[in-house]
Amino acid sequence: MDMKTSLLTLMLIFNLAISSVAQTNNASKTGYAPVNGLKMYYEIHGEGRPLVLVHGSFMTIPANYGQLIPELAKTHKVIALELQGHGRSADIDRPFSYENFADDVAGLLEYLEIEKADFIGYSLGGTITLQTAIAHPEKVGKIIFISSAFKDTGWSSDIQQSIANLTVGQFEGTPIQTIYEEVATDPGNWRDFMSKMIAFEKQPYDLGLSNIKAIPGPVLIIKGDYDGVDMTHTMELFEAFGGGGTGMMEPLSPSGFAVIPSTTHITLMEKTEDLLDFIQPFLAVD
Numbered sequence: 107m108d109m110k111t112s113l114l115t116l117m118l119i120f121n122l123a124i125s126s127v128a129q130t131n132n133a134s135k136t137g138y139a140p141v142n143g144l145k146m147y148y149e150i151h152g153e154g155r156p157l158v159l160v161h162g163s164f165m166t167i168p169a170n171y172g173q174l175i176p177e178l179a180k181t182h183k184v185i186a187l188e189l190q191g192h193g194r195s196a197d198i199d200r201p202f203s204y205e206n207f208a209d210d211v212a213g214l215l216e217y218l219e220i221e222k223a224d225f226i227g228y229s230l231g232g233t234i235t236l237q238t239a240i241a242h243p244e245k246v247g248k249i250i251f252i253s254s255a256f257k258d259t260g261w262s263s264d265i266q267q268s269i270a271n272l273t274v275g276q277f278e279g280t281p282i283q284t285i286y287e288e289v290a291t292d293p294g295n296w297r298d299f300m301s302k303m304i305a306f307e308k309q310p311y312d313l314g315l316s317n318i319k320a321i322p323g324p325v326l327i328i329k330g331d332y333d334g335v336d337m338t339h340t341m342e343l344f345e346a347f348g349g350g351g352t353g354m355m356e357p358l359s360p361s362g363f364a365v366i367p368s369t370t371h372i373t374l375m376e377k378t379e380d381l382l383d384f385i386q387p388f389l390a391v392d
Contacts, residue, residue, distance in 0.1 A: 132176070133186075138195075141213030142206070147194035148187045148214060152179030156223035157389070159186040160211065160231030163307060164282055164300075166193035166289060170228050173378045178226075182389070185223065187214055189234075191299045196291040202306035204313070208237040212245050224248040224323075224389060228375060236313055239321040249325040250385055251343075253333045253371050257312035260339035269307050274300045318346045324360035326388040328381065330369030362388060 133149035140146075149167060157178060161170040167186040178184050189207055191197035200206060211234065215223060224247045227235030232254030239246040255261050261269070274297055277283055287293040325347045329335055340363070344350060348359035364384045366377060375381075 139214045139217040141210050141217060143200065144190050144198050144210055145196060146187060146190070146210055146214055148185060148218075150218075151175050151184040151186070152182055154182045155389075156215075156220050157182040157184050158211065158215070158223045158225045158235075159184060160225065160227040160234050161187075161189065161192070162229030162231050164192070164277075164286075164303060165229075166285060169285065170231070170375055171226075173376070174226075174381065177378065177382055178385075181386070182224075185214070185218065185220070187211065191303065193286075194289050194291060197295060197299055197302070202302060204234060204237040204311060205241065207234045208241050211235075211238050212242040215245050221245070222247050224250075226250040226252065226385070227254065228252040229254050229371070233311075233313065236318060236321070239323065240313060240317045243320070243322055246321070247323050248389060249321070249323055250328065250388065251325055252328045252381075253330060253335060253374050255335050255339055256315075256318060256343055257339075258310050259312075260336055260343075262334050262336055265334040272304045272307060274304065315342070315346050318343065321347075324362075324388075326361065326384060327363045328366065328374075328384055329364075330366050330371065330374045332369060333371040333374055335371075360391075 133151050135150040136148070138145040138147055159167070159171050159175070159178075161167060166188055167175075171186055175184055175186060188195040190200070190202065190210060215221075222245055225235045225238070227233070227249070229252070232251045233256060235246070235249055235251065236256055239249060258266065277300060283296055286296050286299070290296070290299075325343075327340060327344055329340055341350065344361065344363045347361035349361050349363055362384070366374060366380050369377060369380075
């Protein structure tokens with residue numbers, strides 16, 4: 107594989123390999139929520155204001171949030187989930203789409219009788235979180251949007267090319283396959299799941315700036331300076347939430363934008379202390 111072909115694959119493989127080591131599940135509750143024909147796996151950690159965690163493509167709860175959950179659960183009721191086809195949520199005969207993913211997340215909150223929650227979404231999970239806020243604004247409070255884009259052209263040209271060249275074969279024998287087969291309800295469905303997910307990843311998407319501007323809650327955008335998301339795109343998103351300007355002649359927006367230096371899409375989720383330095387103060391403000 108050339109570098110553009112393997113870039114995203116290597117990022118995903120490395121992310122899962124380093125994030126899934128020795129993670130202990132101390133959830134106070136686990137279960138499967140019947141939502142939209144799906145049995146969605148979820149975990150609940152801690153007590154307090156509800157905080158929903160939405161993972162990235164091909165990932166699982168511990169792969170993305172294993173290090174953050176113990177800290178977040180000290181002050182929040184953390185609800186971590188696994189999306190359709192991912193981890194312990196078996197796939198169903200329904201296309202992957204941002205609309206379906208978002209409706210499932212909202213359905214989980216309905217099932218758990220949670221009227222409203224704050225959200226953290228990483229990568230794919232960030233885009234799903236925005237779509238959830240667009241389609242179900244009454245259920246979404248504060249949003250922490252980590253290393254993602256609201257449209258496919260928001261990713262760098264290298265990442266866009268890498269996505270276009272993704273194949274199932276690139277993932278065979280990798281930690282992504284191993285982790286899937288260890289937790290999936292049907293380990294033999296791995297190739298079908300990967301094929302379906304890769305096809306979804308290659309589809310153009312755009313949530314629409316007008317839709318995003320209508321989202322009521324404040325948003326904290328976090329990205330790495332080398333995370334593959336175009337900086338101009340991220341600034342466009344920040345400005346949609348009232349950010350930008352000088353902050354001298356007008357009040358500051360309740361939304362925020364943080365860039366963590368020397369950080370890639372992979373290493374961003376490993377910088378637990380840096381993430382918490384931004385996340386915890388943002389969530390603490392009434």
